[in-house]
Each structure stands twice: as structure tokens, then as C-alpha cells.
Amino acid sequence: MTVTYYPAAPTHVPEDLILDFDFFDMPADVSDPVQIWHGLIQKGAPPIFYTPRNGGHWVFLRYADIAEAYRNHEIFSTHKAQIPPLEPYPVLQPNGVDPPQHDVFRKLLAPMFTPLAVRRMTDGLQSRAERLISGFAGNGGCDFVHDYAAKFPTGTFLELFGLPEERLPEFLRISDTFFRSTDPDVRAANLLEIYEVLEELFREKERNPGTDIASTVVQSRDADGNPFPWTDIINCGFLLFVAGLDTVTNTMTYVWRYLATSADARQKFRDRLDDPSAFLLAIEELMRINAVSNIYRRVTHDCEFKGVQFRRNDRVVLPNTVANRDPRTFSDPQTIDLDRKVNNHVTFGLGPHRCIGSHLAKREIMISLQEWLRQIPEFELDPDQDAESVFGGPVMGFTSLKLRW
């Protein structure tokens, strides 16, 4: 299949739907990456608009349209949806294919990420949180991103994949380059390194299988009893690496950044330390307000959607942070209400591609926060923050967050 690249706004896009918007670019005065998205609403951007930046793509700004795009894979596909368009880009399994193909790897992974499976991971997550936090609790401060938010999900990934803890520095280095480097040569070398690591990992698990996710994936068989294509196995490992590290790191960073500035919220969470279901309800609101992912789709055929003409291979960005603060869906959407009753946020997406790791991500954040508040009940932002620590793109966040207590 060929993918068309548009050097400028293509002819099917009307003038009044074109805006110059680069979601990778953070202006110097932006202290929180989500501001660039909410700024669009303030300046009255059309609910569906087109920007010629980053290869050219549409942006949806309403909850209802974003929800419909998530559910309608017949128009809005995840397959080859990369922005800017990149070829060749691996077809991640199962996220990079649509139903019914999608169901194969989705079903293979699903039992390992159900609420039941995640509850069984609780002890491992708990001891990791205790260990990491007790390492710096006596220091009076830390760089939250470096000392906790990057290490916790990466360590969890190693554990779930049956890899030894000693490889944490290596994986932190690989993932930091993967998610933050903008140098094309460095990125190309990094991608090769990730594939080498995954290749070695799955070969090893094929020889000496354990009970981890990598062993389960590599030992799985299709409906006819045959092993899955090796490329698909590697790309399934790659997806779990891509999806489970940076997203959790940055969501945590957002959450701790907010809690550092709100004594009231810290108090409310401390009050709920003995009530996990109330604690989880409050976490859900922090998931709504701190949605870090901007999700990509590719239009599968020429069509009209909500009165707008789309062409095959048009790219679309679905900014979850915008959907989650749409006043048509949420009452008082800009207010963080830890007791919010109805909260249908799209932080983990909707429809068939709904984030398979959502229960693990929430549990990682919940256990981390519970343990943090037990060891460090009060903390604040260190005024000595690094300048230019914010970044945009498909996952938004901070490269550093200095806290003190």
C-alpha cells in the first residue's frame, strides 16, 4: 500500500478549516504542555480543523467526535497512522491493525491485563514503590521524573517481561532516547537497539520459558496450532514497551506536580489511604485531568464525517485532554473534583483499541501514591526547576520535576 504525503494543505481542505498548529512545538512561555491544546479552544478553533504541520493532519476538538473516531475503525484506522507519516514504521501488534485482525493479539494479551491479573501484581508493585521511595525519602527532595516516574514503570516492565532488575539502567537509557531524542541518526540507531534487545529476549524465552508476558507471547499458537509470525511477536513486545513506559511516567509526573501545589488534594488522598475504592475514584479524576496522550488515526477512504470532507490517508489527531474537558460532556470541566460522580474520560481511549494496560497503569499510580503519602505526606515544588523541561507530541510531559519536603 502506498501512503500519500501532503507538502501543504491539500485541495479538499477548505480555507476556513486551516490553522497553523504544531503540537510538537512548545513555545517558551508554556509551563504546561496541555496549554497549547486548550489555547486552541480559547481562540475559537473550529471543532474539526486541519494543520499543514508535521506532514499535515486533522485535529478533533469535541468529545463526541473523538469518541466516534475511537469507535469507528472502518473510517479511522490505527494502521500506518504515524504522524508525521513515517515509512517504514513497524506494524505494532495489536494496536497497529484493526478488527478483525486486531482480535488475534488483543485476545492473546487480554488475560494478562485484566483487573484480576493486575490485582495479582499488587505485591510486586507495592515492594517496588516502597524500595524506590525509601531510597530518597530521607533526602528532603528529589527529581521526581528521574528518581521515580521513569524508574517505576520501567522496572515494572522488566519484571513483567521476566528480565532481571540489573538491566534497569540499560532500559532507562534506551527508553529515554526512544521517547526524547529528536536526532534522526540517534533515533535510527536506538530503534535497531530496541529490536536487538527484543529479539534476544524472545529467543531466550523461547528456549527457557517462564510465566512472564514475553514467554506467554512467544509460546502462543494461532487457531491452527502454529506459532505466530516472528515479526508480529517482536512488534507486540515493541508495543508494550512503547505504550507502557512514557505514558505512565508522564501521567505520574502530572499527578505529582498537581499534588505538590494542592495541600487540599494531598489531605483528601491521605484521608483515603484506608479506603481503596474512594482512593481509586479520586485517581480517576486525576486521570481525566492529566491525559497525556494525543492519539493518531488514518482515514481509510474518501468520505464525509460531521460535514467535513476527508480523503483516504488523511491523518487525524485525537487530543484526549481536550475531550476530557469538553463542557458538553463534563460539568464544570476545568475543576478538579476528586468526588466527581460521572467521569467518562477518554484517557485510555474507547472502542476496540481501548488501552489494554489501563488497569495496570491505574494500579501503578495508585500504589505509588499510597506509598508516597505514607513516607512523604507533605511535599512541594522546588522553586529551582529546570528551564525548558516541557515537551509536546503524542505523549506530553516534563523531562524533570524537582520536588522538596
Place this chain on the structure above:
Amino acid sequence: MRVVANLAQCQGHARCEDLCPEVFSTDAIEGKVVIEQPEFPPELEEKVRLAVRNCPEGALRIAKGAVA
């Protein structure tokens, strides 16, 4: 009253299980909703309604009367 689920719409967000574990759980294979108590007692009505309203996929609804 009873609560029913559309399993084709359920994507396993498990918000119902979080909000009302007395009535909802999730299965071990796909993580989709399992209704443990379709005909729930009146004291759970508020919690069940909250779970229904918090299904991001709109996969749950409350039906009047007993199971047909």
C-alpha cells in the same frame, strides 16, 4: 429491577466493577463485564445507576421487570 450488559459494546474499562463490585465483576479472559447479580436489591440501586452512567462505552442499561 435488573441490569443488563451489551458485551459487544463492553471494552473492559471495568469502571462498573470499581463503582459497584457487589453487582459487577470482570472475567479472567477478556476482562469484560460479568453481572453477578442481574436482579439487584433496591439498596444497591444508586450504586448500580452510577456504574451504568460511568460506563464509557454505554454498554450497560437498567431494564424493568424480571429476566424474560
